[in-house]
Amino acid sequence: GENVEQHPSTLSVQEGDSAVIKCTYSDSASNYFPWYKQELGKRPQLIIDIRSNVGEKKDQRIAVTLNKTAKHFSLHITETQPEDSAVYFCAASGGGNKLVFGAGTILRVKS
Amino acid sequence: NAGVTQTPKFQVLKTGQSMTLQCAQDMNHEYMSWYRQDPGMGLRLIHYSVGAGITDQGEVPNGYNVSRSTTEDFPLRLLSAAPSQTSVYFCATGGQGPDTQYFGPGTRLTVL
Numbered sequence: 001g002e003n004v005e006q007h008p009s010t011l012s013v014q015e016g017d018s019a020v021i022k023c024t025y026s027d028s029a030s031n032y033f034p035w036y037k038q039e040l041g042k043r044p045q046l047i048i049d050i051r052s053n054v055g056e057k058k059d060q061r062i063a064v065t066l067n068k069t070a071k072h073f074s075l076h077i078t079e080t081q082p083e084d085s086a087v088y089f090c091a092a093s094g095g096g097n098k099l100v101f102g103a104g105t106i107l108r109v110k111s
Numbered sequence: 112n113a114g115v116t117q118t119p120k121f122q123v124l125k126t127g128q129s130m131t132l133q134c135a136q137d138m139n140h141e142y143m144s145w146y147r148q149d150p151g152m153g154l155r156l157i158h159y160s161v162g163a164g165i166t167d168q169g170e171v172p173n174g175y176n177v178s179r180s181t182t183e184d185f186p187l188r189l190l191s192a193a194p195s196q197t198s199v200y201f202c203a204t205g206g207q208g209p210d211t212q213y214f215g216p217g218t219r220l221t222v223l
Contacts (some may be wrong), residue, residue: 001170006153032210043201043214044154089153097142097161098169099212101153 002027004092006102013080015111023090023102024072030092033066033073034099038087047088048075080109113137115215117202123221124192132187132218134202142205143185144212147171147198154201160185192222 003026013019025033034049050057050064050073057064061080066073073092077084090102118133134143144159146169156169160179174196176188189196199219203212 009151034211043216045214046211049211091154093210097159097167098156099144100156100170101146103151103153 002030002092002098002100004090004100004102006090006105008105009103010106010108012108012110015080015082015109017080019075019077019080019084019107019109021075021088021090021105021107022072023074023092024070025092025100026071027092028068028071032093032099033064034091035064035075036089036091036101038089038104040086044089077107080107082109082111085109115202115204115213117200117215117218119218120216121219123223124189125223126193128192130189130192132189132200132202132220134185134187134215135183136185136202136204136213136215137183138204138213139182140204140206140213141182142212143179144169144203144205145175145177145185145187146201146203147196148201148217149198157187157200189220194222196220197222 006023031052036044037047038044061078063076087104089104091099093099115136141162145157146154155171158177160166166177201217202215205212
């Protein structure tokens, strides 16, 4: 089945800097790659997603890139702000009906 | 429009007790799923359903049962609670397949 690895496990950046979180997946049939943000004590919320027929997608300060050949995808956050501090999860869904999540990255934005 | 609701928010059980975690949605989504979240392990799929009357196992199904008699409800049953089932449980729904899932607020379960 699908296996998703996420790096780094923790990431500290200065306010205004960029943050990059990377994920690799194992199942070449995976075709949907969402990113979720989870604040302390709250539910995960979708922030951006990308499908396998697209290489990059942007939404304001957030972007996701996908390299299907290498089977990895990344989340890029530019001009980070303190409210970006949270746990970020990547996920991949293969040909079946299962969404497999990475272990998460704790992002700390220092002001 | 409440979205996805879960009850209870908190629960403490003793080893061996059984209970049902409730999940309901008013988004008319076909796909529903249950995840457990443990520190450092992300979200792991327990069971999922692609529509009323259809359920299937996820990554960690042992010790849990589900049923899907209606589109709106997807309860998760713990048959005989064990300390290893201490976790935060999230229900999620999606329009088609696992795409774009919307999570409920979660249930924090402690098994003593």
